[in-house]
Amino acid sequence: MENLSISDHPPPPPGMQQQYQKHGQHQQHGGAPGQGMPHPPHPSLGRPPQPQQLPAQMFTTAAQLLDLTDKKLMVALRDGRKLLGILRSWDQFANLVLQNTRERIFVPPGTAGATQERGLYADIERGIFLVRGENVLLLGEIDLDKDDDAPPGYDLGDIELVQKLAKEKKVQDKGKEKKKIRKLGNEGFEGENLGEMLL
Amino acid sequence: MLFFSFFKTLIDHEVTVELKNDIRIRGVLKSVDQYLNIKLDNIQVVEEIKYPHLSAVKNVFIRGSVVRYVHLPSNSVDVQLLEDATRREAANQAGKAK
Numbered sequence: 080m081e082n083l084s085i086s087d088h089p090p091p092p093p094g095m096q097q098q099y100q101k102h103g104q105h106q107q108h109g110g111a112p113g114q115g116m117p118h119p120p121h122p123s124l125g126r127p128p129q130p131q132q133l134p135a136q137m138f139t140t141a142a143q144l145l146d147l148t149d150k151k152l153m154v155a156l157r158d159g160r161k162l163l164g165i166l167r168s169w170d171q172f173a174n175l176v177l178q179n180t181r182e183r184i185f186v187p188p189g190t191a192g193a194t195q196e197r198g199l200y201a202d203i204e205r206g207i208f209l210v211r212g213e214n215v216l217l218l219g220e221i222d223l224d225k226d227d228d229a230p231p232g233y234d235l236g237d238i239e240l241v242q243k244l245a246k247e248k249k250v251q252d253k254g255k256e257k258k259k260i261r262k263l264g265n266e267g268f269e270g271e272n273l274g275e276m277l278l
Numbered sequence: 279m280l281f282f283s284f285f286k287t288l289i290d291h292e293v294t295v296e297l298k299n300d301i302r303i304r305g306v307l308k309s310v311d312q313y314l315n316i317k318l319d320n321i322q323v324v325e326e327i328k329y330p331h332l333s334a335v336k337n338v339f340i341r342g343s344v345v346r347y348v349h350l351p352s353n354s355v356d357v358q359l360l361e362d363a364t365r366r367e368a369a370n371q372a373g374k375a376k
Contacts, residue, residue: 143317143339187327198327216297217340218338219335220337221335222335231330
């Protein structure tokens with residue numbers, strides 16, 4: 080999958096594949112070595128000129144991820160984690176491999192314990208990540224011009240302090256969310272994410 | 279596949295995608311696939327201060343399963359056509375079920 084590109088030709092229509100098969104059988108009858116394991120026909124063999132059309136893979140998950148390969152990305156996961164890393168590999172389920180990953184923790188302004196009107200953030204080096212697709216909320220390409228600046232309204236904080244504040248905030252949010260879900264549940268609501276919280 | 283085709287007609291239009299975690303992202307629809315995963319370009323986040331992780335991001339790939347709503351520009355939706363297509367699809371489905 081990784082070797083596809085938008086400019087690749089779409090696979091040949093079924094009729095042409097049959098031609099391929101016949102071609103392969105012919106070779107085998109000729110006593111080619113390795114019988115029972117047909118050799119894949121050489122890509123340039125017997126391929127008539129392709130009609131001009133949009134590649135079939137244009138509107139696939141793979142095509143969407145293709146031009147993000149080897150770019151620096153921000154990946155938001157379902158459990159609320161934000162990962163920054165370089166996308167090295169992926170597949171049709173949006174399973175991802177990230178290199179040089181850093182986890183970035185944010186504490187928004189006005190969180191209990193954080194005294195300021197500005198938020199805090201901190202990075203933790205994590206290394207290589209293989210993320211299962213279902214855990215991905217969204218991924219975004221990072222604008223390298225803005226990458227070195229702190230997010231507006233946020234300052235780099237001490238890792239341990241930020242971690243502690245983020246943990247407190249998570250507990251707080253969980254409590255709030257639980258209350259909300261219980262109240263909604265009492266009213267008969269069965270929302271889309273009552274089973275799990277999206278962060 | 280009806281809505282997949284429908285979203286394909288909206289490519290290069292500006293839309294707002296609202297996620298199940300309440301983030302609203304406005305951007306130009308660049309691509310959509312069979313799972314309704316969405317790719318947006320030149321994004322702008324509503325209430326940006328609450329979502330600092332998106333401040334340096336210029337384009338996003340959003341997994342279809344986390345989308346709650348897509349806000350569409352009303353003048354680029356042909357409601358009549360969509361209605362007809364929906365009826366046709368429903369009729370096809372009913373035909374298959376029998």
